[in-house]
Amino acid sequence: MRKIYIFDTTLRDGEQSPGVNLNMQEKVEIALQLEKLGVDRIEAGFPAASPGDLAGVSAVARAVKNASIIGLSRSRTQDIDAAREALIGAQDPCLHLFLATSPIHRKHKLRMEKHQVLETAEAAIRYAKKYFDKIEFSPEDAGRTELDFLCEVTEMAIRAGATVVNIPDTVGYMTPYEYGNIFKTLKENVPGIENIQLSAHCHDDLGMATANALAAILNGADQIEGTINGIGERAGNTALEEVALALETRQQFFQAKTSLVLSEIARTSRLVSKLTGMVIPGNKAIVGANAFAHESGIHQDGMLKEKTTYEIISPETIGLKESKLVLGKHSGRHAFREKLVDLGYDLGDEQLNSAFAKFKDLADKKKNVTDEDILALIEEKLIETPEVFALETIQVSYGNQSTPTASVRIKTLDGATLDEAAVGNGSVDAIYKAIDKATQEDVELDDYSIQSVTQGKDALGEVHVVLKQGDYSVQGRGVSTDILEASARAYVDAINRLIEKRKSPARGRDNVTLI
Ligand code: KIV
Ligand code: ZN
Numbered sequence: 001m002r003k004i005y006i007f008d009t010t011l012r013d014g015e016q017s018p019g020v021n022l023n024m025q026e027k028v029e030i031a032l033q034l035e036k037l038g039v040d041r042i043e044a045g046f047p048a049a050s051p052g053d054l055a056g057v058s059a060v061a062r063a064v065k066n067a068s069i070i071g072l073s074r075s076r077t078q079d080i081d082a083a084r085e086a087l088i089g090a091q092d093p094c095l096h097l098f099l100a101t102s103p104i105h106r107k108h109k110l111r112m113e114k115h116q117v118l119e120t121a122e123a124a125i126r127y128a129k130k131y132f133d134k135i136e137f138s139p140e141d142a143g144r145t146e147l148d149f150l151c152e153v154t155e156m157a158i159r160a161g162a163t164v165v166n167i168p169d170t171v172g173y174m175t176p177y178e179y180g181n182i183f184k185t186l187k188e189n190v191p192g193i194e195n196i197q198l199s200a201h202c203h204d205d206l207g208m209a210t211a212n213a214l215a216a217i218l219n220g221a222d223q224i225e226g227t228i229n230g231i232g233e234r235a236g237n238t239a240l241e242e243v244a245l246a247l248e249t250r251q252q253f254f255q256a257k258t259s260l261v262l263s264e265i266a267r268t269s270r271l272v273s274k275l276t277g278m279v280i281p282g283n284k285a286i287v288g289a290n291a292f293a294h295e296s297g298i299h300q301d302g303m304l305k306e307k308t309t310y311e312i313i314s315p316e317t318i319g320l321k322e323s324k325l326v327l328g329k330h331s332g333r334h335a336f337r338e339k340l341v342d343l344g345y346d347l348g349d350e351q352l353n354s355a356f357a358k359f360k361d362l363a364d365k366k367k368n369v370t371d372e373d374i375l376a377l378i379e380e381k382l383i384e385t386p387e388v389f390a391l392e393t394i395q396v397s398y399g400n401q402s403t404p405t406a407s408v409r410i411k412t413l414d415g416a417t418l419d420e421a422a423v424g425n426g427s428v429d430a431i432y433k434a435i436d437k438a439t440q441e442d443v444e445l446d447d448y449s450i451q452s453v454t455q456g457k458d459a460l461g462e463v464h465v466v467l468k469q470g471d472y473s474v475q476g477r478g479v480s481t482d483i484l485e486a487s488a489r490a491y492v493d494a495i496n497r498l499i500e501k502r503k504s505p506a507r508g509r510d511n512v513t514l515i
Pocket of ligand 2 (some may be wrong): 203
């Protein structure tokens with residue numbers, strides 16, 4: 001079986017999803033989980049984009065021991081130098097250089113002739129080679145680049161010292177036949193191609209990212225780039241879990257495998273969804289809530305007789321376990337700790353106490369506390385942000401013929417109590433206006449989404465918000481059996497993160513354009 005290397009770009013291309021803005025701790029948390037998942041390479045960010053990105057890549061480089069850490073860079077010396085700085089401390093650093101090669105990009109974006117593209121890329125690779133053993137070169141928009149020119153670019157990249165040449169279908173334009181043919185052509189025509197690895201990088205604009213990645217494998221690609229849950233620019237990138245499960249399930253056909261620990265997929269997917277705020281659609285392949293649900297009577301009957309009638313992948317393969325122990329209000333600390341360990345969390349005493357208190361509170365409101373409820377509770381505060389403001393109480397008055405009014409009580413870090421009230425267009429609007437008054441923060445609500453954690457009237461509601469203030473953009477999360485309380489918690493969480501971000505010299509990357 002041929003080994004296919006997995007290059008995860010959740011923290012770079014994935015973070016380019018609209019509304020996603022991970023802080024440094026969140027990036028490290030995701031990177032450590034990717035390490036557990038067994039990805040070979042982690043693209044941790046684009047260091048030249050901002051000090052925040054540089055700090056994020058640097059933190060990941062220092063935290064991860066068992067994967068190569070990669071920094072993205074335009075074909076410019078300043079970018080390469082920023083990546084060098086960010087990757088100090090990485091066990092196995094790699095630079096990812098890119099320059100667009102397609103006629104559209106050459107003419108309209110770069111305003112360069114073919115020879116200038118070749119010269120610029122070559123100079124960048126040669127400069128980078130002084131500092132990096134491992135260099136990946138990406139001819140951006142390779143999918144729409146003339147094949148003969150792409151061969152020329154690839155040959156130049158190999159000569160200049162690239163160790164991986166990546167073929168990005170930047171705009172998700174390719175069909176599997178065409179994309180596979182690029183790999184076949186490069187393999188057959190480029191001198192020295194046997195000395196480097198070829199990589200596939202697909203976008204999902206036409207819903208073909210996974211199919212294109214698999215076509216690349218069939219035609220000789222050594223590496224697949226993608227993200228967890230397929231998040232990324234526009235319609236997203238290849239979903240790595242889909243590629244991994246396709247190779248696992250159809251081993252005989254592909255004759256290729258990855259080194260991923262498949263049983264870590266569900267956990268990684270959930271973590272990425274939580275920290276990015278990008279909800280996984282129920283029907284998403286492999287990791288959607290309905291991916292293993294059988295609704296129709298005929299299917300259920302088949303499943304009861306023999307699972308393989310309708311199940312090609314078992315939920316256990318990706319780490320989904322059937323919950324045997326449902327907790328309730330009589331469950332004690334011991335059972336709670338056991339449950340957390342079973343779910344993969346080994347909390348310290350302080351964190352356990354706080355999680356147990358939240359669990360008891362929830363068990364008073366909800367008869368059966370499920371695994372999803374417990375995960376939602378502990379993952380709400382997975383990343384500790386200093387609580388400059390803490391929500392104490394909220395009170396809302398709503399009637400469909402009256403103006404919604406909300407009052408909030410907020411405690412500050414130094415013990416002060418802030419009471420404020422406001423009216424709004426709706427209950428959430430009134431709450432947010434009251435919080436604005438109490439915290440005296442002038443913010444703009446850029447995104448708001450709400451999701452129920454489990455089914456049923458007493459389900460936990462999980463709210464995700466994105467707030468903007470000038471150049472800063474932050475996310476916040478809140479969980480409660482009451483959606484108004486969850487909304488208030490998410491908003492206060494985001495304000496706390498905003499304050500933290502303003503204090504930090506390494507600002508987060510907001511509004512950066514790649515050219
Ligand atoms: O899609 C793309 O072209 C990219 C490059 C930077 C590799 O993400
Ligand atoms: Zn991309």
